[in-house]
Amino acid sequence: MLDKYNPAEIETKHYANWQAKGYFQPHMDASQESFSIQLPPPNVTGTLHMGHAFNQTVMDGLTRYYRMKGRNTCWIPGTDHAGIATQIVVERQLAEQGVSRHDLGRGKFLEKVWEWKEQSGGTITQQMRRVGCSADWTREYFTMDDTRAGIVTEVFVRLYEQGLIYRGQRLGNWDPVLGTAISDLEVENVEEQGSMWHICYPLADNLSDGLTVATTRPETLLGDVAVAVHPDDGRYAHLIGKELVLPLTGRTIPVIADEYVDKDFGTGCVKITPAHDFNDYEVGKRHNTPLINVLSLKAEILAEAEVFDYKGEVQTGIKLPEKYAGLDRFAARKQIVADLEAEGHLKEVKPHTLMTPKGDRTGSVIEPMLTRQWFVAMSAKPEGGEPESEFKGLSLSEKAKKAVDSGAVKFFPENWVNTYNQWMNNIQDWCISRQLWWGHQIPAWYDSDGNVYVARSEAEAEKLAGKSGLTREEDVLDTWFSSALVPFSTLGWPSETEELKAFLPSNVLVTGYEIIFFWVARMIMMTTHFTGKVPFKDVYIHGMVRDHEGKKMSKSEGNVIDPVDLIDGIDLEQLLVKRTTGLRRPEKAPQVIEATKKLFPEGIPVFGADALRFTMASYASLGRSINFDFKRAEGYRNFCNKLWNATNFVLMNVEDKDCGQDETQPLAYTFVDQWIVGRLQQVEAAAAEAYDTYRFDLAAQTLYEFVWNDFCDWYIELAKVQLQTGCPTTRRTTRRTLVRVLEVILRLLHPIMPFITEELWQTVAPLANAKTADSIMIAKWPEPDAEKIVPAAFEQTAALQDLIGAVRNLRGEMSIAPNVKAPLFVEGGEGVDKLLKYLPSMTRLTEANIVDKLPENEDAPVAVCNGARLMLKVEIDKAAETARLTKEAEKLQKALDKLNGKLSKPGYTEKAPAHLVEKDKAELAELEDKMAKVQGQLAKLKD
Structure with a gap:
């Protein structure tokens, strides 16, 4: 048996183990197809927000899915130096000490920025680990590290030499x-x-x-x-x-x-x-x-x-x-x-x-x-220096257009192509210079006459000028310049590395719509220009995560939800401090406090990373913005508990017992076993299709419904009957089915819920004889087998479910308390006899018997299901039942009188909106139908 579900304990344990074992790294087997993905580099100044948690759930889900499919899988993480944001952070710290950057000078100030980066710059990547991101941290980059700095310089110089970078004066945002x-x-x-x-x-x-x-x-x-x-x-x-x-x-x-x-x-x-x-x-x-x-x-x-x-x-x-x-x-x-x-x-x-x-x-x-700024020309033709490819000789904007028009780069959903083309058709030259100190300093030098020399080093610039004593350009490059190079600057370019061959183009870019032009288009331009390849094959555009009222989440509004707070939980007092700190308008603090107390009266409970990820996956329908609902997260935390408890039930019934793994022993699959195995094949196919098409919402819905409804609410309950009443072979087969279906469920859920599935799989997989790897992360992705789908088993199970539903409705109609058992008589119905053994347990009967003719009892209601007539034999306390029905009739009459009065009010049906009038009439008809049934039952009791 498992201990109580404790997300924090299992998350810490498994993530450390995955990273230590090197599971996040690609296997670099050239015989296997590759899957690669680039992390949109978050600002080094940033902390995780709900948008990150959303798109990283999708990215990590895809990475885990293709890793399990055996692909040479690589998710490359990194952070952006965020020129403006970082400079502001450090300048504010200095201001608290009464010092400005000008007091320090450029060199000393940059030393302070690097010190800050080393101390505080890794916060967001540590938070990513908490969400379960299986990125290859051995490849982590920083857009200002030495490797990237060298590549940025190389790209700038080449573009300048090709006539695509120039310095000029233009109107811009200042x-x-x-x-x-x-x-x-x-x-x-x-x-x-x-x-x-x-x-x-x-x-x-x-x-x-x-x-x-x-x-x-x-x-x-x-x-x-x-x-x-x-x-x-x-x-x-x-x-x-x-x-x-x-x-x-x-x-x-x-x-x-x-x-x-x-x-x-x-x-x-x-x-x-x-x-x-x-x-x-x-x-x-x-x-x-x-x-x-x-x-x-x-x-x-x-x-x-x-x-x-x-x-x-x-x-x-x-x-x-x-x-x-x-x-x-x-x-x-x-x-x-x-x-x-x-x-x-x-x-x-x-x-x-x-x-x-x-x-x-x-x-x-x-x-x-x-x-006067530096610009990249969007419409000019390059003057040589390009690799051979279909994009050679085109301007940067033409390259970006062709990549999408040709289908080499596809957008999901497709309608974002229109936005992309609208921007590209109205493109202006790109201003790439910024008057900052933190960033890639532009590799240009001036002589005393103002002549400019662009070079890879000062020595090279002096050689070009034929003299020394040059002055370095003080401006730095726009942050988007270095991030536009990410698809190839992270893979060893300009060398032709194995990584560049394997992982360019990457399979998909997962990003928000607001940076389609600022980042997506520019990556396409730069990558096609310098490598001859597109940077990625697909662009998955996701919506924005908003608060429960549809408002943009903002620290200045005090409506931000920290994903880590959802994972770990946070008490109300701490939450109020977080939400009221940094308000742009401090006078809004009382309003923020009131709204927070209403939404989180006791703070935020512990959800765990898996529940958060499942919530995000359930929202991931193509292109739609999300209103984050706290209640939905609660529902998926309950789902985690449901999976945990279902596993405990299976373990309780199979541990130290014959689970049918000895293939020499006989097996006897019931139609119920065949049904759940067949449903599993359908779910395997549906989940794979959903992951393949970036429909994480459909994957989450499919798996949730199968696990909660088919496996837990139906199969486990029916399996109890088979374990209690079946012969040894039936019990062995039922245990085999339980552990094997559960083991596959865990693998199907793993891309979305990595931690709980790893924890449970380590126990379940050996029982199912399916532990072919040390971790579920590298276990084989389930492949559906259509031959295991038995239509007759589906028909029989549907008939059984209908029969159970009919008996439960009878109990409700007769107001039989849950703790009261009664016998069931069944007349007619083809094949019903094979279903009866499941009814006592599923519908709380003393027995279920086939009879030639139902007993004569006009007081007892009869249900008809699949050709069978059903009757429960219960001695009715006429006085008590009459009192109950009379009370119900009085209640119904009050409702009828009120509704009739409303509809008969002069002018109501003519003036009220038609849909409201129709709604009232439908409600009246429903009440009248209920009243007729109650009065009919009362009449029978009086006879």
């Missing part, structure tokens, strides 16, 4: 607090209440007249280059080409015509500020306007505006009004609005709801800013 350009993924658009200022721009030749524009950012007025109207707007056609006086500056700007303007929105006039607005940038480019930058990198008004053309060439600067110089953008806004009003240019101010772009790390308002 975080004034961080002092760096950031990607669109690092920008959160937050709905806020602001204002719309309506400003009059006078005509230069008639100052009493002019055009009124509306803006949410009046401070950018200083950088206006034009006012645009729609070319078909008759109101302003006569003004196109005329000059306006830009308020507060004295500069004149033209009225231009552009179809970008919505003539039906607002006044139909739009101020064009191409150096501070993405849409205006494109308008300005079409009209070849200058670009006037009025903000510093700290988002303060410049004393003299910087003027550029669209090639990035500097033109003559424009002096700005002295009173605004050095003012923060928001302080300048207030002053400019006050001055506009004082000079009579401000016509009105209206409340306006707008989406404000903010940095996800700092919460600061992002500015579109003209800066």
